[in-house]
Amino acid sequence: MESVHHVSVSSKILFSKVRKIVPPMLEKFHKGQLGRVAVIGGYTGAPYFSAMASARLGCDMSHVLCEPTAAPVIKGYSPNLMVHPLLPSIDTVEDPNSIDVSSLAGPIIGMLSRLHALVIGPGLGRDGVTLKVVAEVIREARSRSIPFVLDADGLLIVTEDPNLVKGYKDCILTPNVVEFGRLAKALGIEVASPAEVAKSGGSDVTSKESDACEQLSRALGGVTIVQKGPHDVISNGVTSIIADTKGGLKRSGGQGDTLTGSLATLLAWRMAYHDKLWDSGEKDNEKEAQNKEDVQAELESENMRMSPATTLLLAAxxxxxxxxxxxxxxxxAKGRSMQASDLTDEVHHAFLVLIGEPEGSQTHL
Ligand SMILES: NC(=O)C1=CN([C@@H]2O[C@H](COP(=O)(O)OP(=O)(O)OC[C@H]3O[C@@H](n4cnc5c(N)ncnc54)[C@H](O)[C@@H]3O)[C@@H](O)[C@H]2O)[C@@H](O)CC1
Ligand SMILES: Nc1ncnc2c1ncn2[C@@H]1O[C@H](COP(=O)(O)OP(=O)(O)OP(=O)(O)O)[C@@H](O)[C@H]1O
Ligand SMILES: [Mg+2]
Incomplete structure (x- = not known):
């Protein structure tokens, strides 16, 4: 039995709808209009992969906000990234027991007005001072309606204080199986064990697996969750989609960073779509999608402008x-030698094969 919450739209149609929120490449655009994103990520590897994925997917400016000793290392990986050593830690403050969180967060908050989307958490670490400052940045980003993706150690902040994101409709959480379990536990949600899911059999397996994701999303007031695994379950509590495009067989660390960076660029593009940066050729929609039926109708329509709820699920x-x-x-290409950086090199090919340049892109050069 199919879950009542799943939209049943083919991948081909979903990709054609994604193409609608991708800005065309036009001579008239200036630097920054196709996306300014920042990864708040502490140490070196993970934030680099995330920021590179955002850049390779096509945003104009990718920033990394990190801890001071990480900055020259990340700069050394790529001069394309803008690296800011703004994250304080227990080692950079005088007395970790009496910190002024808002003044420590000030330089980061000062950058927010220039950003379209944030990724918070890859390689952030668990330093108490850092996490307090990042929680303050989350509060401020939310108050300014800046969309963000929370992953890895950023999810730990939510586990400790779910109210930070509860009810915020412009954020995506991307937990792996362990992170999902921690969040579920913190919010009192029971997750079926793999054995229980397998026992339910047939197509009900998908329904069982997404049950917990839907419940967690509802417990968080409708934030969008990408529950990563053999297939990814995406839910906003009332509507769910499964991403089951074939993946690779190597589980090297760092693949989740390609996901968060790609999401940041998609969130920036989604914002440009809703701001009508270009003419998408669609008809204005009189009402905003509220439930699964509305979302499904927008996804099936060829010419109707999509609502924020629909485009958030699509971006995820x-x-x-x-x-x-x-x-x-x-x-x-690489078999068992595959590493996270090999995914970075594939982002543009994956985009072209799955989504493709939108109608109207100037491709004559
Ligand atoms: N190159 C890099 O710099 C990388 C940095 N990373 C960072 O490392 C930190 C910790 O991330 P982790 O993902 O290790 O998170 P956790 O500290 O939550 O550890 C998850 C653990 O669960 C295990 N696990 C994963 N999937 C499982 C499954 N299906 N069943 C049972 N066990 C499973 C993993 O082997 C890992 O030991 C984060 O800050 C993250 O961003 C990781 O993203 C990996 C790559
Ligand atoms: N068993 C699987 N089969 C196919 N794809 C998978 C499988 N497990 C995870 N993935 C995919 O790998 C990507 C990263 O998910 P994963 O569960 O490894 O996250 P993670 O542990 O947070 O990664 P990272 O090491 O970057 O922190 C996701 O896009 C997910 O769809
Ligand atoms: Mg991870």
């Missing part, structure tokens, strides 16, 4: 699909 689904296709391609 697209990020997931791109990451899995990167992993499949990288694994095909």
């Amino acid at each position: 689904w697209a990020g997931s699909s791109i990451t899995r296709e990167c992993s499949r391609r990288a694994f095909k």
Whole structure:
């Protein structure tokens, strides 16, 4: 039995709808309009992979906000990234027991007005001072309606204080199986064990697996969750989509960073779509999608402008699909030697194969 919450729209149609929120490449655009994103990520590897994925997918400016000793290392990986050593830690403050969180967060908050989307958490670490400052940044980003993706140690902040994101409709959480379990436990949600899920059999397996994701999303007031695994379950509590594009077979660390970086760029593009940066050729929609039926109708319509709820689910689904296709391609080329950086190199190919340039892009050069 199919879950009542799943939209049943083919991948081909979903990709064609994703193409609608991708800005065309036009001579008239200036630097920054196709996306300014920042990864708040502490140490070196993970934030680099995330920021590179955002850049390779096509945003104009990718920033990394990190801890001072990490900055020259990340700069050394790539001069394309803008690296800011703004994250304080227990080692950089005089007395960790009496810190002024708002003044420590000030330089980061000062950058927010220039950003379209944030990724918070890859390689952030668990330093108490850092986490307090980042929680303050989350509060401020939310109050300014800046969309963000929370992953890895950023999810730990939510586990400790779910109210920070509860009810915020412009954020995506991307927990792996362990992180999902921690969040579920913190919010009192029971997760079926793999054995229990397998026992339910047939197509009900998908329904059982997504049950916990839907419940967690509802417990968080409808935030969008990408529950990563053999297939990714995406839910906002009332509507769910499964991303089951074939992935690779190597489970090297760092693949989740391609996901978060891709999501940041998609969130920036989604914002440009809603701001009508270009003419998408669609008809205005009189009402905003509220439930699964409304979302499904917008996804099935060829010419109706989509609501924020629909485009958020689509962006999450697209990020997931791109990451899995990167992993499949990288694994095909590298086999068991595959590393996270091999996914970074596949982001553009994955985009072209799955989504493709939108109508109206100037491709004559
Ligand atoms: N190259 C890098 O710099 C990388 C940095 N990373 C960072 O490392 C920190 C910790 O991330 P972790 O993902 O290790 O998170 P956790 O500290 O939550 O550890 C998860 C653990 O669960 C295990 N696990 C994963 N999937 C499982 C499954 N299906 N069943 C049972 N066990 C499973 C993993 O082997 C890992 O030991 C984060 O800050 C993250 O961003 C990771 O993203 C990996 C790559
Ligand atoms: N068993 C699987 N089969 C296919 N794809 C998978 C499988 N497990 C995870 N993935 C994919 O790998 C990507 C990263 O998910 P994963 O569960 O490894 O996250 P993670 O542990 O947070 O990664 P990271 O090491 O970057 O922190 C996701 O896009 C997910 O769809
Ligand atoms: Mg991870």
